[in-house]
Amino acid sequence: MSKNRNSTRIIDKNWKLLFDKYDILNQIDMHGFFIITSSQINEFKEARLMTKFDYIDSLPDLFYDNKISILPTRRGEYIIGPFEAYQTIDKNFGDTYEYIQFPQWIKTLDYENITSESTMINAATVSGMLNKLTNTEKAIQTVSGRMTTGTFDFKIKNTKFNSEYHQISVKNSQLEIDGSIETEKAFYIIEAKNNITDNFLIRQLYYPYRRWKNIIDKPVIPVYLQYRDGVYNFSIFEFDNFEEYSSIYLKERRNFILVNQIDILDDGDIERALKSSNLEKEPEGIPFPQADDFIKVKDIMAYIEDNDEITNDGVSIMFGVHSRQAAYYLNAGYYLNLFRFNDRTATLTERGKEIARLTKREQKIELLSQLAKYKSFRVLIEHRLRTGRKSTPTESEYLLKPFLKEKYSPYTIRRRSRTIASWIEQLINSNQTLS
Incomplete structure (x- = not known):
């Protein structure tokens, strides 16, 4: 089961209403598929938005849990089934x-x-x-x-058989x-x-x-x-x-x-990022970052720069992550003062706008500088500069523990320390850290 991967999304709630109204799951069990029209979908939300699932993690929970997908067959018509x-x-x-x-x-x-x-x-x-x-x-x-x-x-395999x-x-x-x-x-x-x-x-x-x-x-x-x-x-x-x-x-x-x-950053770039960064108090009321992929945070920042805003649901659908992960990425940008929220919609802060408009290399240096504003990140950046390599999981945990031990369990600290070490490496050496 999905454990509510995306159930809080508006699009999921609308599909739940559609499934209930047209008894879709029972129809699929009886006939092997269900035909639905744009007009039927439009009763709840525009069909174009309700049917765009480019990635598995974008699928509503009802689709994911029942191993079903939706494909267009005619203009204004779709087929739902175990495809x-x-x-x-x-x-x-x-x-x-x-x-x-x-x-x-x-x-x-x-x-x-x-x-x-x-x-x-x-x-x-x-x-x-x-x-x-x-x-x-x-x-x-x-x-x-x-x-x-x-x-x-065409013919397509059945996901259940x-x-x-x-x-x-x-x-x-x-x-x-x-x-x-x-x-x-x-x-x-x-x-x-x-x-x-x-x-x-x-x-x-x-x-x-x-x-x-x-x-x-x-x-x-x-x-x-x-x-x-x-x-x-x-x-x-x-x-x-x-x-x-x-x-x-x-x-x-x-x-x-x-x-x-x-644009692998050198020691001079790292030193510049550290020197241009003044220490600030860690944000309160925002979870310590747990989004594994910092480049995706940067990509979301670029998306907002082009489109003015994005919602949690938008991140889930556009970037192929489930709803909880989408929240992790937005919270990471919020923690770093790149994003602000208004009624569940993320926009760029002035600092976010400033960074988004820089060239790619300058962007990375400024993002590294933004990380260095917080002591918890800064100690890991300084360690990276001293050693010339990514810190090991043991080193990262040891360095981060003093800043998180009052709030988090040893297991959580271990995971968060690996996240931050990975972020730093992605900014410094990103062409070679893609997965």
């Missing part, structure tokens, strides 16, 4: 990187601040990554945006392609994500794949692009059987880093 709709993917990119120089004469594309899928794909194109990925000098961006699927049938399949028909449903590249020999469909998760919704690749496979006589190659703090990771997939949604498999992965974005 194996997601593909797991390793978050660890490995340690093999290809380094590329971004052309310095390009002034209109800010590759330092990747906050959208389109910017990510444009940077990959301009720098020549896509030429290397496709092994050709002729790699041209072609179609993108919204379009219809056309008509096709792995040997069983469901047959699904799609007719002129809407799809969206983030980007694509055509070469003389193949057509590459790109689904781009400005964050890292350990799974993704196969539909984002499969529906465009089927649409274009029905139209052109070149191989259609699905590519899942993840961007993380300067690293572009391309996962190239194939479908073993083009009529089987669940036959997807990973063929190849490649990592690219722009030489211009290699």
Whole structure:
């Protein structure tokens, strides 16, 4: 059971009302699936927002607990059932990187601040990554945006009985392609994500794949692009059987880093961060940070800078984490005076805005300086500077214990100390600490 992963979200409460009103679980038990329309969903909340679950952790608890998913079949129509709709993917990119120089004469594309899928794909194109990925000098961006699927049938595995399949028909449903590249020999469909998760919704690749496979006589190659703090990771997939949604498999992965974005902080940067930081009293009434991935906090800060605000539900859905983890990330930003809250909505503080607008390297130095305002963080940063390496779990626990022993158990202190040591390393050496 999910133990209420997302039950407090508004979207979950609305789906509970829908499941009750239309007896969805019993209908699935009797018929193997349930067809629902946008009009029915719109009775409670806009269907477009109620059906966007790009990651498993974004799913409402009713879906997650019952191993069911939702897929579009026609314009204004969806099918709900026990479908194996997601593909797991390793978050660890490995340690093999290809380094590329971004052309310095390009002034209109800010590759330092990747906050959208389109910017990510444009940077990959301009720098020549896509030429290397496709092994050709002729790699041209072609179609993108919204379009219809056309008509096709496919089969998909049952999540409860792995040997069983469901047959699904799609007719002129809407799809969206983030980007694509055509070469003389193949057509590459790109689904781009400005964050890292350990799974993704196969539909984002499969529906465009089927649409274009029905139209052109070149191989259609699905590519899942993840961007993380300067690293572009391309996962190239194939479908073993083009009529089987669940036959997807990973063929190849490649990592690219722009030489211009290699920004491992040196001792001078760390010293500068420490010197520019005045000690402040630890915040009261806010839990000590427990979000494992500090770069995700930075990504949320960038999202708010572009979109003005975000809710806990928004973090859960956009960044593929369950509701409790979303709260951890927002609280981390709150603790560090990057975010402020108003009626459960997070916006940037003046300090958050100031940092969000800096170049990538300066951002990291200022965030390290922000951590150093609190003695609990500062002792670990100073230890990192003295030793030139990440502190061991034992060292981190020993250094942090004096600041947390009055509030937390030894087990909690052990976990929090590892979190902070990891944060510091992600800021100093982030190109190599991706998972």
